[in-house]
Amino acid sequence: MATLNGKNVLVIGGSSGIGFATAAGALAAGAKVTIASRSEEKLRSAQELLQAPVEARRIDVADGASVSAFFDASPVYDHIVISGAAFKFGTVRDQDIEEAYAAMNVKFWGAYRVVKKAKVAPDGSFVFVSGFLSRRPKPGMALVGAINAALETLAQGLALEMAPIRFNVVSPGIVDTPTRAAMPAEARKTMLENIARTLPVKRVGLAEDISDQILLFLRNTFATGTVVYLDGGGLLV
Numbered sequence: 001m002a003t004l005n006g007k008n009v010l011v012i013g014g015s016s017g018i019g020f021a022t023a024a025g026a027l028a029a030g031a032k033v034t035i036a037s038r039s040e041e042k043l044r045s046a047q048e049l050l051q052a053p054v055e056a057r058r059i060d061v062a063d064g065a066s067v068s069a070f071f072d073a074s075p076v077y078d079h080i081v082i083s084g085a086a087f088k089f090g091t092v093r094d095q096d097i098e099e100a101y102a103a104m105n106v107k108f109w110g111a112y113r114v115v116k117k118a119k120v121a122p123d124g125s126f127v128f129v130s131g132f133l134s135r136r137p138k139p140g141m142a143l144v145g146a147i148n149a150a151l152e153t154l155a156q157g158l159a160l161e162m163a164p165i166r167f168n169v170v171s172p173g174i175v176d177t178p179t180r181a182a183m184p185a186e187a188r189k190t191m192l193e194n195i196a197r198t199l200p201v202k203r204v205g206l207a208e209d210i211s212d213q214i215l216l217f218l219r220n221t222f223a224t225g226t227v228v229y230l231d232g233g234g235l236l237v
């Protein structure tokens, strides 16, 4: 297993949730970590919480100019984790088509743009964060499932196209992160408890459940084109 000690690790979406836990884990493993996302404020508070020297830079992966400017001013990274996305759910019939395009634009095309522009070491790797809806469709989430499936397949194609750079994907089930912060706290708690009851493991995920697998992918030089579903058994029920 390769070491992360001294490696340059970029975590897009590192200011919150799964990305934040990944940044914390990479720092603990001795990596030089850069976190990136849109909000200066979120980046600053993540920097404070991480309690270690970490670079924080703004990027909007939905915007080609922002991605180009970011990587024009970037070093060669050893590893890039793409956990940065925010979008709305809705049924195909009800969701505004522009909102649907925006979801695809940030999560699928966002990763595509990053891969196109980033400078990565030949022995380096990318990890994408997709989501188990790729294989477990649910009403109102057909588009997000399709985006996740596209991202998983993109990573496998890139594992061949850009070899020896490695590409892997972690596909989470329901994870309790700030992504649902806009929901009233009590409703969120009840929703997560109800989901937990349906799962074989009887709990929803923590960001660290997912970041542990991401960090393993960075270190395991035999892993490429691999998609790991981490969902508490959600694909089985």
Ligand SMILES: NC(=O)c1ccc[n+]([C@@H]2O[C@H](COP(=O)([O-])OP(=O)(O)OC[C@H]3O[C@@H](n4cnc5c(N)ncnc54)[C@H](OP(=O)(O)O)[C@@H]3O)[C@@H](O)[C@H]2O)c1
Pocket (backbone or CB within 6 Å): 012, 013, 014, 015, 016, 017, 018, 019, 036, 037, 038, 039, 040, 042, 043, 059, 060, 061, 062, 083, 084, 085, 086, 106, 107, 129, 130, 131, 132, 171, 172, 173, 174, 175, 176, 177, 178, 179, 180
């Ligand atoms: N939580 C779950 O249950 C779950 C389940 C399956 C899959 N996932 C996937 O896991 C990934 C991470 O989710 P999370 O739960 O950790 O969410 P989160 O806590 O809301 O974190 C999302 C991160 O992405 C950044 N971000 C959002 N839009 C961005 C953009 N356009 N450009 C750059 N950064 C952007 C956010 O920061 P800024 O706002 O500052 O940009 C934040 O740092 C997402 O792709 C999500 O779809 C999550």
